Amino acid sequence: MSLLGFTKSIHKWVSIAVGFQIMIWIGTGGYFALVDHHVAGGNASKTSVNHQGVKTRPLIPWMNLTGQSAESVKLLWILEQPYYQVIHTKPEHRYQKHYVQLFNAYSGEPFVLTEPFVKKIANRSYTGTANVIAVSLVKPPVRELPREENAVWKVSFDDPSHTNVYIDKNYGRVISHIDDDRRLRDLMFRLHFMDYGNSGSFNHWLIVSAAGLTLTLSVTGIVWLIALFKSGLLRVPLAKNRKQLSVRHLASGTTSDLALPKADTILHGLAEAGVFLPSRCGGGGTCGACKFKSSKNLPQTTADQDLLSPEQLNRGYRLACQHFVSGIEQIEIDAPQEVQTYELTTVETKFVTPFIKEIKFTAAGGKRVPYRAGAYMSFIIPGGTNFIRPKDLPQHYERYWQQIPSGTFTHQGGVRHYSLATYDSLDNKLIFNVRWQLHESAAGLGSSYLGALNVGDKVIASGPFSDFFASENEVVRRVLIGAGSGLAPLRAIIWEQVELGSDRHETWLIQGARNEDELAYNEEFETLSEEMGNFFYLPTLSSPSCNWEGKQGYVQQVILGQIKHWLNGEVTEFYLCGPSKMMIEVENILINSGVPSELIFKDDFSSGR
Amino acid sequence: MVVVGAQFLLWAISGLYMVLMNIHYVHGEFLSVDSREELIGREVNYSFDSLVRDNPKAINVELTMSSGHPIYRFVTPQGHGAAVDANTGERIPPVKEHQARQIAKYSYAGNDEISHVKLISDASLKPSEISARHLPVWQVTFDHYSAPTFYVNEYTGEIVTKRHTPWRIFDWMWRLHIMDYTEGENVSNLLFILSATTALAAGLTGIILLVLRLRSDFAKEAL
Ligand SMILES: Cc1cc2nc3c(=O)[nH]c(=O)nc-3n(C[C@H](O)[C@H](O)[C@H](O)COP(=O)(O)OP(=O)(O)OC[C@H]3O[C@@H](n4cnc5c(N)ncnc54)[C@H](O)[C@@H]3O)c2cc1C
Ligand code: FES
Numbered sequence: 001m002s003l004l005g006f007t008k009s010i011h012k013w014v015s016i017a018v019g020f021q022i023m024i025w026i027g028t029g030g031y032f033a034l035v036d037h038h039v040a041g042g043n044a045s046k047t048s049v050n051h052q053g054v055k056t057r058p059l060i061p062w063m064n065l066t067g068q069s070a071e072s073v074k075l076l077w078i079l080e081q082p083y084y085q086v087i088h089t090k091p092e093h094r095y096q097k098h099y100v101q102l103f104n105a106y107s108g109e110p111f112v113l114t115e116p117f118v119k120k121i122a123n124r125s126y127t128g129t130a131n132v133i134a135v136s137l138v139k140p141p142v143r144e145l146p147r148e149e150n151a152v153w154k155v156s157f158d159d160p161s162h163t164n165v166y167i168d169k170n171y172g173r174v175i176s177h178i179d180d181d182r183r184l185r186d187l188m189f190r191l192h193f194m195d196y197g198n199s200g201s202f203n204h205w206l207i208v209s210a211a212g213l214t215l216t217l218s219v220t221g222i223v224w225l226i227a228l229f230k231s232g233l234l235r236v237p238l239a240k241n242r243k244q245l246s247v248r249h250l251a252s253g254t255t256s257d258l259a260l261p262k263a264d265t266i267l268h269g270l271a272e273a274g275v276f277l278p279s280r281c282g283g284g285g286t287c288g289a290c291k292f293k294s295s296k297n298l299p300q301t302t303a304d305q306d307l308l309s310p311e312q313l314n315r316g317y318r319l320a321c322q323h324f325v326s327g328i329e330q331i332e333i334d335a336p337q338e339v340q341t342y343e344l345t346t347v348e349t350k351f352v353t354p355f356i357k358e359i360k361f362t363a364a365g366g367k368r369v370p371y372r373a374g375a376y377m378s379f380i381i382p383g384g385t386n387f388i389r390p391k392d393l394p395q396h397y398e399r400y401w402q403q404i405p406s407g408t409f410t411h412q413g414g415v416r417h418y419s420l421a422t423y424d425s426l427d428n429k430l431i432f433n434v435r436w437q438l439h440e441s442a443a444g445l446g447s448s449y450l451g452a453l454n455v456g457d458k459v460i461a462s463g464p465f466s467d468f469f470a471s472e473n474e475v476v477r478r479v480l481i482g483a484g485s486g487l488a489p490l491r492a493i494i495w496e497q498v499e500l501g502s503d504r505h506e507t508w509l510i511q512g513a514r515n516e517d518e519l520a521y522n523e524e525f526e527t528l529s530e531e532m533g534n535f536f537y538l539p540t541l542s543s544p545s546c547n548w549e550g551k552q553g554y555v556q557q558v559i560l561g562q563i564k565h566w567l568n569g570e571v572t573e574f575y576l577c578g579p580s581k582m583m584i585e586v587e588n589i590l591i592n593s594g595v596p597s598e599l600i601f602k603d604d605f606s607s608g609r
Numbered sequence: 610m611v612v613v614g615a616q617f618l619l620w621a622i623s624g625l626y627m628v629l630m631n632i633h634y635v636h637g638e639f640l641s642v643d644s645r646e647e648l649i650g651r652e653v654n655y656s657f658d659s660l661v662r663d664n665p666k667a668i669n670v671e672l673t674m675s676s677g678h679p680i681y682r683f684v685t686p687q688g689h690g691a692a693v694d695a696n697t698g699e700r701i702p703p704v705k706e707h708q709a710r711q712i713a714k715y716s717y718a719g720n721d722e723i724s725h726v727k728l729i730s731d732a733s734l735k736p737s738e739i740s741a742r743h744l745p746v747w748q749v750t751f752d753h754y755s756a757p758t759f760y761v762n763e764y765t766g767e768i769v770t771k772r773h774t775p776w777r778i779f780d781w782m783w784r785l786h787i788m789d790y791t792e793g794e795n796v797s798n799l800l801f802i803l804s805a806t807t808a809l810a811a812g813l814t815g816i817i818l819l820v821l822r823l824r825s826d827f828a829k830e831a832l
Contacts (some may be wrong), residue, residue, distance in 0.1 A: 025624075032787075052668060054660075054665070055658075055661050055665075058658050059656070059657050059658040059661065061656045061658070062656075062657060062672070063650045063653070069647050069648070070647070070648050071645050071646070071648065071673070071674075072648065072670075072671055072672060072674070073648065073657075073671070073672045073673075074669070074671045075657050075661070075668065075670040075671070084657075089645070092636075092638055110794075141729075179760070193628075201632070202627070202628050203628060203629075203630075203631050203632060204628075207628045207820040208625070208628050208629055211621065211624045211625035211629070212625060213626050213629050214620075214621045214623040214624065215618075215622060217621070218617045218620075218621040218622075219618065221617070222615075222618060252802065419804035440677070449720070531650075
C-alpha cells in the first residue's frame, strides 16, 4: 500500500473510533460559543452579598481563643457580624479539603454556621421571588459540584429552574447557584471533557487517547487534502466556463466536438453531454471503470496508479473522474455513444439456487437491447416497502431460509447494477441473476425488490454498460473463475464464445459453491462441456453431499492444481467474478504464479454503491 | 474545507496539549516550597481590634506570616493591598526590589538565580498574563528554561500569582482552542461560531461517508 493509501486507511479507522466524540466536541463547542455565559453559569438569579459590618464592641484578641496553632487568622464578616476564621491548613484551591474553625470575634465562642444563617445568606444572594423549600448540609461527593471536597450547605428554591444555592460552611460565602441553565452547561462540559465518571477533571486517559486519535485524524486528513490538491482534484470552483473537447468514440470510429464545463471532471462533463462512461463508484476513484485515453501526457493521480496497470498508464489511459476538462483537448473513449433507458417487463422469474433468482425481462415495444457479453444494466429501485422473504420460495429451498424472519422493511430506493447473465442475440430476452441479500433486520433493498417482481411487472433500467468483456486478443485460453451471482457475466461470456463458434482457443470455467443446491446452471455447463471439445468445466464444492463425485474445496485449490498446465508458455487470460475475498485471493495466487496483471480481468460487484 | 481542516488541526493540537498536561502542574503549584509557617502569637502585640479601629474600612483582614514575621494584610477602600506589622502596628512600606527578590527566592522551590526583576504599576504596560487587580507588582523571573516568574505585590509582599512556560503555552492553546486570536477570554466570537458550524457540517458529512463506506464493505462480504 502506498503511503497515501496507508494514510487514508488510518484516517478511516480512526474516524470510526473517535467520530462520535468529535461530533460531541463540535456540538458542545458550538453551545459554548452561542450561549450567554452569565446565564449558563447559573447567575441569572444571583447577586453578590455584602457581609461587611461595623464593629460595635471591642474584639477579643484571637490568642484568647481555644489557643490552637494556626497558619493564619482572618477577620471574617458574616451577615454583618465579625468572626475569627482560624485557618490550620489552607489548600491552593477553595474546593480542596481545608481545616478551618470559626469563632465569634466578640465573645470568642466557637461558631458553626446553622440553618437560619444559611437561609438568610441564600435569600440575600437570590434575586428571584420564590421561597426556600429545603436546606441541608451535603457531605462530599456533592453531585452538582463534582470537585468539592468539603461539606457544603445546599438551599433549594421553589422556582421553575430548580435553583440550588450552595454555601461554603467554613466561610459563609455563596459558592454557586445551580439552576437548570447551569446544569445544562455542566452537562456540556462533562460531554466536552468526556468526564463520564463526573470527576470534574479533564486530565484523564480517556480524553487523552481521544485527543491523540483526533490529532492523528487531523494530520492524516490534511495529508490527504494536500495530496488531493496536488493532483488537481480539489480546486475552487469558478464560473462555469466551457471548453471545446474533441471526443473520438472507438466503438463507432466517429468523432464529436462537445462543449463541456471546464471545472468539471471529464466523467461528469461527458455525462452532462449525454455520453456516459462506465462508472460504478459514481466518480469516487475507487472502481477503475471510467477509463479514457489521451494523447497528451497527463499527470497520474494516485487513483490512476492504483486502478490502472503501468502499461495502460503508459499508453495514455487515465480515469475520467480524476481529471478535469480544463487540462485536455482531445480524448478517446470506448463507451457507447449514448446510454439508453429502457422500460423492462418481467416475463419469467424463478429460483436457480436457494438465494439466486433468475429474472427475465423484455424491453418495451420489443426494442432490441444491444450489448456485449459481460455488460450490466443499472436498475432504478423506487423507494417503498419490501418483503424480507420471497413469497415464491420453492419447498425444497425452505430449509436454507429457516432463520430468516418474515415481515417487511421500508427504504428510500436507489440505483443497483446487475450483470446480464446471458448472451442472447436472437431472443430479445434480458436475463439476470439476482442474489437475494440478507442481513439481520432486513434484506438488500435492490435485490429483494427485483426478487419480488411478478410476471408482468415493469422496471426502469439504463445501460447496458460494458467494462468487463472477453478481450479480442489472440489467446490460447480464457479461464473464467466465479462463484455465486458472480457467475452471471461469466455465463454470458461463455455463451458468447460458444456462439462465435470459435474452436481456436479453450474456455475454462472454475465454479465454486457450497453444495450442489448452490451450484447454479450446473447441468447446463455439464452438457456444454460434453458437446464442446474446447470448453472445460470444473465445479468445486466446499461442503458437498456424500453423492458428490467432483472436486471438493475452494476454487483457489483448483487453480493451484491447474496453474502449471495453463501457464505452460501459452497466453492465458483470467476473468474473475465473485465474492471479494475469493477474487482477492485468486488474484494473489495468479500474480504470485507470474501471471501479468494485464491478463487478469475482474468484475467487482462490491465496487458499486 | 481547507480552512476548517487547519482549524481542526489546531483544535486537536491545543486540545491534546490541554488534556495531557496536568492542570496542577500547569498552574505551577510545584514551583513554590510549602512555606507554611505557624503564626507566632507572642510577636503579635497589635490586635485585630486596634487594626479595625485604625482602619475602619479595611476588608479581608488577615493575620499571617511573611518571611518569618507576623503581619496583617488587608484591602483598602481604594482597592489595593496594604500590610501592617503585627508587632508594632506600623504600615509596612512598599516592598523594595531587594525585598521582592528575597520574598521570591524564599518561596521558590528551585535553586536557580533570579535573572531579572521589574516593577509593574501601570495597567497599560502590564503583561497579559496577570490581571490588573494584582497591580502594582514586582515581576521576579528566575533563570531557568521554563522562565518561572513570581509576581510579588508591592504593598503587601504577597506572591499574588506565578507563571512558567507550560502555563503560558496553555494560555496560548486555550486561545487557539476557542479561536480568539486577540484577547483570550471571549468564547463567542463570530469566527468560532462560523467554524463550529462548518466543522459540524464537515463532521456530519464525514460520518455519512463513513457509514456508506462501511455498508459497501459489508456488501463485499455478503456477495
Ligand atoms: C457491475 C456490477 C454488477 C453486478 N451484478 C450483479 C449480479 O449480476 N447479481 C447480483 O446479485 N448482484 C450484482 N451486483 C451487486 C448489486 O448491484 C447490489 O450491490 C446487490 O444486489 C446488493 O444490493 P441491495 O440493494 O440488494 O442491497 P443493499 O440494500 O444495497 O445492501 C448491500 C449489502 O449490505 C447489507 N446491508 C444493508 N443494510 C444493512 C444493515 N442495516 N445491516 C447489515 N447489513 C446491511 C445487505 O444485506 C447487502 O448485503 C453487481 C454490482 C456491480 C457493481
Ligand atoms: S468512476 Fe472513476 S474510478 Fe469509479
